[in-house]
Amino acid sequence: MKAVLLAAGEGRRLRPNFNRPKPLVPLLGIPLITRNILTLRKHGIKEIVVIIGCYGQEIKAHLGTGEKLGVKIRYIHNPDWRLGNGMSAYAFRKDYRPGEKFILMMADHIFQPNILQSFIAAAKKVKENEILLAADRQLETVHDLDECTKIKAEQEYARQLGKNLPHFNAVDCGLFVGTSALLNSLSNAIALKQYALTDAVNMLAKSRQVRLHFVKGCWVDVDDQASYKHCEKLLLQSLVPPKDGFISRVLNRKLSLRITKLLAPTGIKPNQITLCSFLLTLAAAAFFAGGYPLCGGLLAQLSSIVDGVDGEIARAKFLSSNYGGLLDGILDRYGDFLLIMGMTYGWYSVTTGGVALLVGAAALIGAPMSMLFKEKFHALMGKPYIPETHDGLCRYLPANRDGRLFIIMLGGILNLVPAALVLLAVITHLQTAFRLCYARHLM
Amino acid sequence: MKAVLLAAGEGRRLRPNFNRPKPLVPLLGIPLITRNILTLRKHGIKEIVVIIGCYGQEIKAHLGTGEKLGVKIRYIHNPDWRLGNGMSAYAFRKDYRPGEKFILMMADHIFQPNILQSFIAAAKKVKENEILLAADRQLETVHDLDECTKIKAEQEYARQLGKNLPHFNAVDCGLFVGTSALLNSLSNAIALKQYALTDAVNMLAKSRQVRLHFVKGCWVDVDDQASYKHCEKLLLQSLVPPKDGFISRVLNRKLSLRITKLLAPTGIKPNQITLCSFLLTLAAAAFFAGGYPLCGGLLAQLSSIVDGVDGEIARAKFLSSNYGGLLDGILDRYGDFLLIMGMTYGWYSVTTGGVALLVGAAALIGAPMSMLFKEKFHALMGKPYIPETHDGLCRYLPANRDGRLFIIMLGGILNLVPAALVLLAVITHLQTAFRLCYARHLM
Numbered sequence: 001m002k003a004v005l006l007a008a009g010e011g012r013r014l015r016p017n018f019n020r021p022k023p024l025v026p027l028l029g030i031p032l033i034t035r036n037i038l039t040l041r042k043h044g045i046k047e048i049v050v051i052i053g054c055y056g057q058e059i060k061a062h063l064g065t066g067e068k069l070g071v072k073i074r075y076i077h078n079p080d081w082r083l084g085n086g087m088s089a090y091a092f093r094k095d096y097r098p099g100e101k102f103i104l105m106m107a108d109h110i111f112q113p114n115i116l117q118s119f120i121a122a123a124k125k126v127k128e129n130e131i132l133l134a135a136d137r138q139l140e141t142v143h144d145l146d147e148c149t150k151i152k153a154e155q156e157y158a159r160q161l162g163k164n165l166p167h168f169n170a171v172d173c174g175l176f177v178g179t180s181a182l183l184n185s186l187s188n189a190i191a192l193k194q195y196a197l198t199d200a201v202n203m204l205a206k207s208r209q210v211r212l213h214f215v216k217g218c219w220v221d222v223d224d225q226a227s228y229k230h231c232e233k234l235l236l237q238s239l240v241p242p243k244d245g246f247i248s249r250v251l252n253r254k255l256s257l258r259i260t261k262l263l264a265p266t267g268i269k270p271n272q273i274t275l276c277s278f279l280l281t282l283a284a285a286a287f288f289a290g291g292y293p294l295c296g297g298l299l300a301q302l303s304s305i306v307d308g309v310d311g312e313i314a315r316a317k318f319l320s321s322n323y324g325g326l327l328d329g330i331l332d333r334y335g336d337f338l339l340i341m342g343m344t345y346g347w348y349s350v351t352t353g354g355v356a357l358l359v360g361a362a363a364l365i366g367a368p369m370s371m372l373f374k375e376k377f378h379a380l381m382g383k384p385y386i387p388e389t390h391d392g393l394c395r396y397l398p399a400n401r402d403g404r405l406f407i408i409m410l411g412g413i414l415n416l417v418p419a420a421l422v423l424l425a426v427i428t429h430l431q432t433a434f435r436l437c438y439a440r441h442l443m
Numbered sequence: 444m445k446a447v448l449l450a451a452g453e454g455r456r457l458r459p460n461f462n463r464p465k466p467l468v469p470l471l472g473i474p475l476i477t478r479n480i481l482t483l484r485k486h487g488i489k490e491i492v493v494i495i496g497c498y499g500q501e502i503k504a505h506l507g508t509g510e511k512l513g514v515k516i517r518y519i520h521n522p523d524w525r526l527g528n529g530m531s532a533y534a535f536r537k538d539y540r541p542g543e544k545f546i547l548m549m550a551d552h553i554f555q556p557n558i559l560q561s562f563i564a565a566a567k568k569v570k571e572n573e574i575l576l577a578a579d580r581q582l583e584t585v586h587d588l589d590e591c592t593k594i595k596a597e598q599e600y601a602r603q604l605g606k607n608l609p610h611f612n613a614v615d616c617g618l619f620v621g622t623s624a625l626l627n628s629l630s631n632a633i634a635l636k637q638y639a640l641t642d643a644v645n646m647l648a649k650s651r652q653v654r655l656h657f658v659k660g661c662w663v664d665v666d667d668q669a670s671y672k673h674c675e676k677l678l679l680q681s682l683v684p685p686k687d688g689f690i691s692r693v694l695n696r697k698l699s700l701r702i703t704k705l706l707a708p709t710g711i712k713p714n715q716i717t718l719c720s721f722l723l724t725l726a727a728a729a730f731f732a733g734g735y736p737l738c739g740g741l742l743a744q745l746s747s748i749v750d751g752v753d754g755e756i757a758r759a760k761f762l763s764s765n766y767g768g769l770l771d772g773i774l775d776r777y778g779d780f781l782l783i784m785g786m787t788y789g790w791y792s793v794t795t796g797g798v799a800l801l802v803g804a805a806a807l808i809g810a811p812m813s814m815l816f817k818e819k820f821h822a823l824m825g826k827p828y829i830p831e832t833h834d835g836l837c838r839y840l841p842a843n844r845d846g847r848l849f850i851i852m853l854g855g856i857l858n859l860v861p862a863a864l865v866l867l868a869v870i871t872h873l874q875t876a877f878r879l880c881y882a883r884h885l886m
Contacts, residue, residue, distance in 0.1 A: 322823040322886040329819045330812070330879060337808040357800065364804065365780040368811045369773070372818065376772045379821035380765040436773060443765040 001123060002100070003045045004178070006197075007033055007107035008053025008081035008088040013224040021055035023107040024062055025228070028235055028316045029264035031062065032222055033107040037069055038318045042113065043120050045103065046071045049095055051088040053081025084195030089178075090186040101126060104176040110231050111175070112217040112238055122213050123177040131182045131204060133158060134175035135212040136219065142171055143220050143230050149174075149198055151212070158210040161202045170212065172198070173219050181209055236261060239312040243386050246395075248308065248402035256308035263309065264316050273310040274328045277303045281335030284408075285342030288417065293346065297412015300339055304405035307332065329371060332401060336367040339408060340424070343417050356418070363421045366428025370400055373435050381443065391431075392438050399431035444566060445543070446488045447621070449640075450476055450550035451496025451524035451531040456667040464498035466550040467505055468671070471678055471759045472707035474505070475665055476550040480512055481761045485556065486563050488546065489514045492538055494531040496524025527638030532621075533629040544569060547619040553674050554618070555660040555681055565656050566620040574625045574647060576601060577618035578655040579662070585614055586663050586673050592617075592641055594655070601653040604645045613655065615641070616662050624652055679704060682755040686829050689838075691751065691845035699751035706756060713757040713764075717771045720749040724778030727851075728785030731860065736789065740855015743782055747848035750775065772814060775844060779810040782851060783867070786860050802864045809871025813843055816878050824886065834874075835881050842874035 011022025018025045023033035030038070037048055048071050052059050056077055066073030078091040089104060096102075101123060119134050126132045135151055135158070136142055150168035152160040161172060176182070181204060189200040204210050220231035236257045244253065263273070280303035287296035310328060314320040344360025377385040387395050398407060404424060411420020454465025461468045466476035473481070480491055491514050495502050499520055509516030521534040532547060539545075544566060562577055569575045578594050578601070579585055593611035595603040604615060619625070624647060632643040647653050663674035679700045687696065706716070723746035730739035753771060757763040787803025820828040830838055841850060847867055854863020 323883055325823050326816070326819050326882055326886065327879065330816060330875065333812070333815060334808075341804055341808075361784055361804075361807065364807055365777075365784075368815060369776070372776060372811060372815060373769070373773060375815065375818035375822045376769050379818045379827070380768050382825070384822070432773065436770065439769055440766055443769065 001045055001102060001120070002047040002049055002095075003040050003103040003105065004049045004051065004089070004092050005033060005036060005105055005107045006051050006085055006088045007059055008051050008056075008078045008091075009085065010054045010081075011108065014222070014228065017225050017228070021058050022222070023055075023059055025108075025222070026265060027110065027222070027228070027232055028261070029266070030317055032110060033059070033063070034069065035110060036105065036107060037063075037066070037071055037073075039111070039113055039116050040103070040120075041069065041071050042318070043117050045120065048073045049092060049102075050075050050107070051078050051091050052076070053078045053088060080195075084197070084199075086186055086189060086195045086197045086200055089197050089200075090183065090190060092178075093183050093187075096180075096183060098180065099128065100179075102178050104178045104182070106174040106221070108222045109174045109219060110222055110235070111173070111215075111219040112234070115173075115215045115217045115219060116175075119175060119177075119213055119215070126177045126179065126211065128179050129181050130209050130211050131179055131201070132177035132211050132213050133201065134173040134215050135170040136173055136215050137170040139169075139171065141218065143227055144223070145171065147221070147223065148172065153212055156212055157208050158201075158205040158212055159208075160205055161198050161210075163198075170214070172201075173215060174221060175219075176201075185209075232261070235316065236312075239315050241311065242388070243384060245387060245398070245400040245402040247304075247398060247406045251406075252305045252308050252402055255305045256312060259306065259309050260312040260316060264313060268313070270310040270314040270319055270321075270324050271327060273306060273313060274324065274331055277306040277310065278331040278335050280306060281339055284412075285335075285338040288339065288342035288412065289345040289349075291346055291349070293343075293412040293415055293417050295412075296339075296342065296346075297409040300405050300412065301409035303335065304402060304409075307401070329375075333368050333371065336401070336404070337364060339405075340364050340367060340421070343408070343411070343421055347418050347421065356421075359418070359421045359425055362425035363428070366425055366432070367404070369428050369432045373432060377439065377443075390438070390442060391435070394431055394434035394438070397427050397431050397434075399427040404428070444488055444546060444563070445490040445492055445538075446483050446546040446548065447492045447494065447532070447535050448476060448479060448548055448550045449494050449528055449531045450502055451494050451499075451521045451534075452528065453497045453524075454551065457665070457671065460668050460671070464501050465665070466498075466502055468551075468665070469708060470553065470665070470671070470675060471704070472709070473760055475553060476502070476506070477512065478553060479548065479550060480506075480509070480514055480516075482554070482556055482559050483546070484512065484514050485761070486560050488563065491516045492519060492535060492545075493517070493550070494519050494521050494534050496521045496531060523638075527640070527642075529629055529632060529638045529640045529643055532640050532643075533626065533633060535621075536626050536630075539623075539626060541623065542571070543622075545621050547621045547625070549617040549664070551665045552617045552662060553665055553678070554616070554658075554662040555677070558616075558658045558660045558662060559618075562618060562620075562656055562658070569620045569622065569654065571622055572624050573652050573654050574622055574644070575620035575654050575656050576644065577616040577658050578613040579616055579658050580613040582612075582614065584661065586670055587666070588614065590664070590666065591615065596655055599655055600651050601644075601648040601655055602651075603648055604641050604653075606641075613657070615644075616658060617664060618662075619644075628652075675704070678759065679755075682758045684754065685831070686827060688830060688841070688843040688845040690747075690841060690849045691843075694849075695748045695751050695845055698748045699755060702749065702752050703755040703759060706752065707759050711756070713753040713762055713767050714770060716749060716753040716756060717767065717774055720746045720753065721774040721778050723749060724782055727855075728778075728781040731782065731785035731855065732788040732792075734789055734792070736786075736855040736858055736860050738855075739782075739785065739789075740852040743848050743855065744852035746778065747845060747852075750844070772818075776811050776814065779844070779847070780807060782848075783807050783810060783864070786851070786854070786864055790861050790864065799861070799864075802861070802868055805868035806864045806871070809868055809875070810847070812871050812875045816875060816882075820882065820886075833881070833885060834878070837874055837877035837881070840870050840874050840877075842870040847871070 149172040185200040284299035348356040374385040592615040727742035791799040
């Protein structure tokens with residue numbers, strides 16, 4: 001299936017804030033239109049048609065053939081873009097093959113990835129004489145409702161569309177599955193000098209040809225500075241993975257998302273951030289070993305925060321890789337080991353007691369247990385182990401990495417390194433024992 | 444699809460060695476017929492029809508309704524079992540539904556599991572007017588060729604079958620996909636007083652209705668003491684997993700398979716063996732710590748051998764479980780840790796030097812790295828990491844568990860514990876570094 005992106009308009013309202021055409025405005029380091037193309041590719045759509053008009057040359061120069069993005073892009077120029085976006089959609093007829101279905105979307109509407117995924121899945125069932133329209137009926141969460149095209153929906157069908165409908169129960173998300181029915185309706189509307197896409201859709205709605213797909217999740221028509229900010233916020237929130245622990249959710253992510261927002265526009269790579277987090281852990285270990293637990297603790301917590309940034313940047317910029325996940329997992333373990341060795345040395349060098357060594361060793365062997373358990377479970381069961389859902393009561397133990405590094409920070413700033421090591425040793429082994437008991441019922 | 448098992452005969456040749464009907468003769472702790480039923484269940488076949496004759500009551504009493512085995516068993520009694528096995532196969536007509544295909548097999552023919560798997564997969568393509576027959580054309584590996592039914596095959600079809608064919612290029616494995624064509628042919632053969640299954644198959648072969656499925660792997664018709672021993676040997680060999688390291692293949696498995704052969708007939712559970720291996724490691728660690736490296740080393744190697752037995756018993760007796768795999772993985776890590784701590788303590792208590800501690804810590808943190816890497820890879824890629832194929836040149840490093848425990852044994856019996864610890868520390872981290880470099884190309 002092809003996707004047709006409408007990128008012909010002038011985008012006047014966002015222009016003053018960014019000195020470039022709206023589809024090329026970057027959001028977390030990726031231009032709006034590129035983000036849509038990469039999301040489509042992720043869900044299997046690799047043939048893209050871009051309808052250009054006002055800033056056609058700039059867009060063409062930026063995207064090229066699509067080779068770099070892993071897709072094939074063709075351009076259709078719509079000289080009549082000023083008349084309305086129906087003219088742009090209708091320009092696709094030159095490329096249309098009879099019987100074909102296509103995704104039609106605005107270049108500047110940004111969706112949470114799962115929305116596009118389920119919409120594309122729903123496209124298969126669309127009939128030749130219908131179109132499918134993504135609609136949002138969670139009106140209270142719709143951004144800038146005034147500016148939206150409203151829909152009067154009856155069950156699964158739209159009966160009427162318009163910006164100023166007196167009664168409506170959903171809004172148009174600007175995402176369609178088009179068929180020959182849409183192109184025919186566009187042709188009829190244009191003959192009547194009705195040049196907006198909504199005009200043609202409205203004609204189909206009257207004859208019950210507009211099926212609705214109700215979206216679950218957020219989307220934004222990036223139209224002005226406010227909607228841009230809103231979209232950025234939503235995207236950042238979507239970068240937090242479900243497997244996060246408690247400390248991560250309530251503390252680390254608040255800060256790591258800010259760092260991600262700062263770093264996304266730069267060219268820094270996720271693996272470079274992974275390495276950076278490891279070096280911070282190394283420095284923390286050195287401070288602990290050298291007798292500066294305060295610095296050690298603070299650096300350890302900072303490394304924990306930065307440890308979230310690599311994954312966030314990877315997801316935000318479509319740079320996720322299995323190798324990145326592996327490297328992160330292995331370097332985290334080395335970081336843990338060095339930190340605990342640094343803390344143990346710091347304690348031992350003051351007391352030279354065997355207790356420090358024993359506790360240090362117990363904490364050392366407890367450190368990789370959480371990952372060992374989770375990865376083995378994942379490998380055996382083919383699905384990830386999610387502490388929040390699988391851990392039962394033991395999910396309150398701060399024995400995952402976010403919790404462990406938080407304990408290390410507390411040990412450092414309160415100058416209670418021995419207590420922190422004892423706590424680490426106890427909770428990591430306790431967690432493993434608990435999990436071994438629970439897992440019997442899970443597997 | 445149903446499976447029909449022929450278990451009506453007397454099995455005279457094996458009777459003197461075992462005081463029970465042949466289908467109930469145990470092989471690695473599981474009766475022949477039960478092994479076939481459990482293999483069928485593993486490959487999705489849960490409706491079993493057993494044709495009984497000579498020892499019908501004993502077989503029925505042993506297998507019951509099949510509930511304990513997770514299948515449904517129905518029995519059909521063939522009073523004319525003495526006439527020939529064609530009568531037994533024909534007895535299934537009482538249960539046959541028109542158009543149905545069924546697996547027909549001898550209760551006492553044992554196949555490597557992958558043979559049954561691919562045969563069942565091939566069954567889907569069998570046409571109504573044909574039957575499918577498993578045939579072996581690797582004549583040099585066929586056990587007791589004299590006793591086999593020979594096949595003259597032309598491409599994918601059998602032209603003639605018989606025990607004394609002058610020219611043949613394959614042998615009959617006694618495994619069929621039956622259709623109405625088979626039952627009709629049996630009816631015709633019986634009318635002519637030809638009571639062997641081969642007689643009916645031969646009639647079909649003449650009219651090019653016997654398609655052949657050439658098996659890849661070993662199988663045995665368990666008929667006498669020699670074939671029983673041969674089958675036991677093949678089954679034991681099939682228990683060795685492909686991910687085994689070098690030491691495991693050339694040393695540990697030779698001994699663990701003997702232990703498995705001894706223990707399989709008992710009621711001992713795989714998880715009990717896992718625990719036993721862990722306790723051996725614990726004892727080894729105590730001996731190292733107490734200054735008895737010779738005993739420590741020997742016990743460590745023994746635990747390494749026993750560590751293979753749990754998986755072998757699990758596979759041999761259809762007791763494999765994900766939980767067993769998880770428990771084994773986690774207890775192995777604790778075993779490793781305790782062994783290294785014991786060795787380090789043994790060294791440190793003699794020298795009280797910081798070097799012992801540092802080397803011990805380095806060995807300690809290297810120990811879980813191999814598993815961490817492999818399980819993370821498996822979880823990310825959805826396929827196991829197999830050192831022998833994925834490790835490149837680094838596969839010669841004895842850094843997997845079999846190699847590490849072998850080094851520990853050498854360190855113990857040569858009284859070179861410090862050298863063993865240094866070696867462990869070096870090779871485990873070297874392996875991790877190598878793998879991180881290689882994995883870039885694998886992922």
